[in-house]
Amino acid sequence: MERVLFLSGNEAIAHGALRAGVRFVCGYPGTPSTEIVETAATLEGLHAEWCVNEKVAMETAVGASLAGVRSLVTMKHVGLNVAADPFMTLSLTGVNAGLVVVTADDPGMHSSQNEQDNRTYAKFAKVPLLEPSDGQEAYDFVAEAFALSEEFDTPVLLRTTTRLSHGRGRVVPRVPVEVEPRDYERDMTKYVMVPQHARIRNRVVLERLQALRARAEVTPLNVLEAGTVDFGIIASGVAHAYAREAFPKAWFLKLGLSHPLPYDKVARLYQSVSRVAVVEELDPFLEEQVRALGLPVVGKEAIPADGELDQELVFTALEPYLSRRPPRRRRPVVPPAPRLSTPPAPAPGLPVRPPVLCPGCTHRSVYAVLRRRRLAALGDIGCYTLGALPPLLALDSCLCMGASIGMMAGFNAALGRKAAAAVIGDSTFFHSGVTPLIDAHYNESQGLVLVLDNRTTAMTGHQGHPGTGRRADGSEGPAVDIGALCEGVGVRCTTVDATDYDALDSAIADEAERPGLGVVVARAPCILMTRRTPGTVVVDPERCNLCGLCLDLGCPALVPGDRAMTVTDQCTGCGLCIEVCRRGALSYHEPEAGP
Amino acid sequence: MNGTTTVSIVGVGGQGILLAAAVLAEAAMAEGLDVKSSEVKGMAQRGGSVLSTVRFGKRVWSPVARHAEVVIATERLEGQRALGLLAPRGALVCATTRIEPGSVLRREEVYPDDLEAQAAARGLRLVLVDADSLAREAGTVRAANVVLLGAASSVLPFAPESWALGLAAAVPAKILEVNERAFALGREAAPAQEV
Ligand code: SF4
Numbered sequence: 006m007e008r009v010l011f012l013s014g015n016e017a018i019a020h021g022a023l024r025a026g027v028r029f030v031c032g033y034p035g036t037p038s039t040e041i042v043e044t045a046a047t048l049e050g051l052h053a054e055w056c057v058n059e060k061v062a063m064e065t066a067v068g069a070s071l072a073g074v075r076s077l078v079t080m081k082h083v084g085l086n087v088a089a090d091p092f093m094t095l096s097l098t099g100v101n102a103g104l105v106v107v108t109a110d111d112p113g114m115h116s117s118q119n120e121q122d123n124r125t126y127a128k129f130a131k132v133p134l135l136e137p138s139d140g141q142e143a144y145d146f147v148a149e150a151f152a153l154s155e156e157f158d159t160p161v162l163l164r165t166t167t168r169l170s171h172g173r174g175r176v177v178p179r180v181p182v183e184v185e186p187r188d189y190e191r192d193m194t195k196y197v198m199v200p201q202h203a204r205i206r207n208r209v210v211l212e213r214l215q216a217l218r219a220r221a222e223v224t225p226l227n228v229l230e231a232g233t234v235d236f237g238i239i240a241s242g243v244a245h246a247y248a249r250e251a252f253p254k255a256w257f258l259k260l261g262l263s264h265p266l267p268y269d270k271v272a273r274l275y276q277s278v279s280r281v282a283v284v285e286e287l288d289p290f291l292e293e294q295v296r297a298l299g300l301p302v303v304g305k306e307a308i309p310a311d312g313e314l315d316q317e318l319v320f321t322a323l324e325p326y327l328s329r330r331p332p333r334r335r336r337p338v339v340p341p342a343p344r345l346s347t348p349p350a351p352a353p354g355l356p357v358r359p360p361v362l363c364p365g366c367t368h369r370s371v372y373a374v375l376r377r378r379r380l381a382a383l384g385d386i387g388c389y390t391l392g393a394l395p396p397l398l399a400l401d402s403c404l405c406m407g408a409s410i411g412m413m414a415g416f417n418a419a420l421g422r423k424a425a426a427a428v429i430g431d432s433t434f435f436h437s438g439v440t441p442l443i444d445a446h447y448n449e450s451q452g453l454v455l456v457l458d459n460r461t462t463a464m465t466g467h468q469g470h471p472g473t474g475r476r477a478d479g480s481e482g483p484a485v486d487i488g489a490l491c492e493g494v495g496v497r498c499t500t501v502d503a504t505d506y507d508a509l510d511s512a513i514a515d516e517a518e519r520p521g522l523g524v525v526v527a528r529a530p531c532i533l534m535t536r537r538t539p540g541t542v543v544v545d546p547e548r549c550n551l552c553g554l555c556l557d558l559g560c561p562a563l564v565p566g567d568r569a570m571t572v573t574d575q576c577t578g579c580g581l582c583i584e585v586c587r588r589g590a591l592s593y594h595e596p597e598a599g600p
Numbered sequence: 601m602n603g604t605t606t607v608s609i610v611g612v613g614g615q616g617i618l619l620a621a622a623v624l625a626e627a628a629m630a631e632g633l634d635v636k637s638s639e640v641k642g643m644a645q646r647g648g649s650v651l652s653t654v655r656f657g658k659r660v661w662s663p664v665a666r667h668a669e670v671v672i673a674t675e676r677l678e679g680q681r682a683l684g685l686l687a688p689r690g691a692l693v694c695a696t697t698r699i700e701p702g703s704v705l706r707r708e709e710v711y712p713d714d715l716e717a718q719a720a721a722r723g724l725r726l727v728l729v730d731a732d733s734l735a736r737e738a739g740t741v742r743a744a745n746v747v748l749l750g751a752a753s754s755v756l757p758f759a760p761e762s763w764a765l766g767l768a769a770a771v772p773a774k775i776l777e778v779n780e781r782a783f784a785l786g787r788e789a790a791p792a793q794e795v
């Protein structure tokens with residue numbers, strides 16, 4: 006066995022990650038989290054990256070996890086606010102290979118603008134929370150976190166605080182965990198969070214939370230330590246260390262897996278002692294849950310709700326309560342498992358009618374091209390997310406606004422090749438696609454970014470955005486050119502007319518073959534804004550054999566007749582179906598000159 | 601519930617469901633009634649099934665309801681899908697319009713042809729209206745939604761003046777006249793076709 010190390014909590018997490026079979030670590034620096042990535046970057050076998058911000062870091066880690074590699078992402082407490090968008094929906098999609106999010110909180114605000122208690126994020130996102138209380142646990146809990154992440158198909162939040170992150174202690178290295186990289190398999194209901202899929206996943210999350218609570222009851226991470234006096238303390242993280250030193254004879258419920266709370270273990274502590282206190286820094290996170298069980302407890306009336314604790318503070322705060330008369334014993338009232346709603350049953354036997362891309366939609370051509378390339382298409386949020394639904398089935402993921410590019414970078418980094426493309430709309434690109442592009446360039450990520458530039462924020466009703474210059478009151482402001490912006494960053498960028506199928510096809514083909522990072526802007530205004538019918542498509546019934554190739558485009562204007570395709574008056578004359586028909590059965594028909 | 605009437609308007613995204621709901625709500629307000637309505641926007645609107653609900657009465661509390669006294673459907677399949685929404689002895693005012701969803705076009709699913717039988721089996725009143733033809737007669741096929749409102753006016757307790765006020769309030773001035781014609785044609789067509 007290796008010699009005992011003397012590590013800071015952050016170093017211990019990095020070493021623990023290596024031992025847990027993690028291959029990808031990223032984050033954004035922020036005290037007290039910074040040394041995790043710094044240490045990881047020095048360890049052989051770990052790929053470590055600084056990302057442009059915490060949101061992009063989270064998305065990059067999600068991409069690596071999706072590609073099949075255990076991934077760790079780190080940030081300080083306020084950084085999780087920046088990353089909250091991907092984090093909240095990541096709870097719904099779950100993971101492929103394990104994914105652990107480290108949040109380093111800063112009680113006392115040694116180096117922060119606020120003192121938020123990020124344990125609330127675990128509750129908010131309904132994910133498990135691990136709280137190591139010393140360096141050895143920081144090291145050990147990383148492997149525990151990854152095991153939970155993969156077993157329960159969930160991201161895991163690992164919370165440290167300044168004293169743990171920056172305190173040093175003995176760490177005994179352990180035998181490395183053997184992990185095989187997982188294969189990536191496309192699973193749209195799991196990874197494409199359009200409403201109809203997200204509703205299903207939401208129920209999975211609620212059921213998962215019940216299963217995790219059952220695990221919290223039995224896991225050795227949560228220990229009931231017997232004492233010799235009639236006094237028990239519930240604590241987690243570094244607060245446990247303070248309380249243990251202050252009251253060596255007390256009973257302890259030490260919570261390593263502190264969310265979801267193991268109700269029965271709490272009840273067992275109350276069977277053993279008549280006085281119980283919760284010792285925790287910052288919010289009454291555990292205390293409120295104990296009180297909700299109807300159990301008397303000493304908490305924030307004695308232990309300060311702000312700043313750091315230490316053993317003397319804990320001792321003087323709680324000591325007076327030991328001489329008081331113990332409260333009357335009460336039985337805990339454990340909340341029943343919540344009821345889940347009954348989803349409205351679809352009318353039996355009736356064909357479904359999901360939303361579809363409009364006839365003549367300029368996104369359709371991109372999907373038609375993309376389907377021919379063997380690239381995972383990591384998507385984003387807008388009308389084009391509909392490309393994930395039948396019959397196009399052309400997207401692999403949709404997590405949150407702007408997630409596609411970061412996920413692509415992580416996915417390709419994990420596999421070491423250009424295996425995924427990002428598909429993002431113009432408005433979404435301005436929303437939060439620029440920072441991950443900068444990040445991908447900085448980290449020399451591989452990838453193909455497709456910006457579907459339809460000159461508007463289409464899905465929500467055609468609002469303007471910086472690329473159009475059109476403002477909320479209809480006035481014209483300066484417009485930002487996406488191509489110039491990409492080139493300014495240093496990323497090569499090709500802009501093509503999205504209605505020119507051949508140009509689009511060859512631009513995407515070229516970029517898919519080239520090493521490194523490139524952007525293709527497929528540009529054509531949303532058909533709903535132009536809505537002019539330059540002509541229409543006619544079918545040659547002699548040639549059409551109803552092979553159905555054009556139907557796979559999912560254009561609502563194409564309707565199979567008895568002997569040949571027919572084209573309804575919804576046709577905008579975009580001409581895409583002409584391109585895909587191999588029998589030359591479709592042709593463009595000029596409109597007759599009006600009277 | 602509690603003297604509140606619920607009307608659900610269903611159809612395919614892009615068929616003018618929201619406009620029809622707005623006219624109905626305005627007409628109810630012209631009757632001096634309290635009104636609440638709700639609708640789903642965004643992604644759902646792109647050619648998918650759309651549902652909009654209007655509730656009116658002396659005092660309306662909830663904006664939604666699981667059951668409706670009247671369903672107005674701008675498409676047959678969507679009308680059939682909404683049968684389960686109808687309270688006993690409720691009325692379905694339904695266009696004969698047939699818009700096949702992709703799964704039917706690709707022959708993965710079959711478009712149902714038993715709307716009449718299903719409605720009869722449930723003891724519902726079915727008013728079928730050739731809304732597209734009547735709308736074309738009025739001047740534009742896009743007014744089919746308002747033709748159906750006209751047909752539904754035969755089963756809703758509003759005075760003709762209230763409907764007129766509702767149309768004027770909700771329909772853009774440029775297309776008001778066509779829609780007034782469409783409404784009148786729908787109103788004429790309904791009783792004769794009533795089952
Ligand atoms: S792709 Fe061409 S031959 Fe095949 S069904 Fe369509 S029009 Fe007919």
Ligand code: SF4
Pocket residue numbers: 364365366542558560561562563572575576577578579580581582583
């Ligand atoms: S039928 Fe063909 S040309 Fe017409 S809108 Fe659809 S894809 Fe475009």
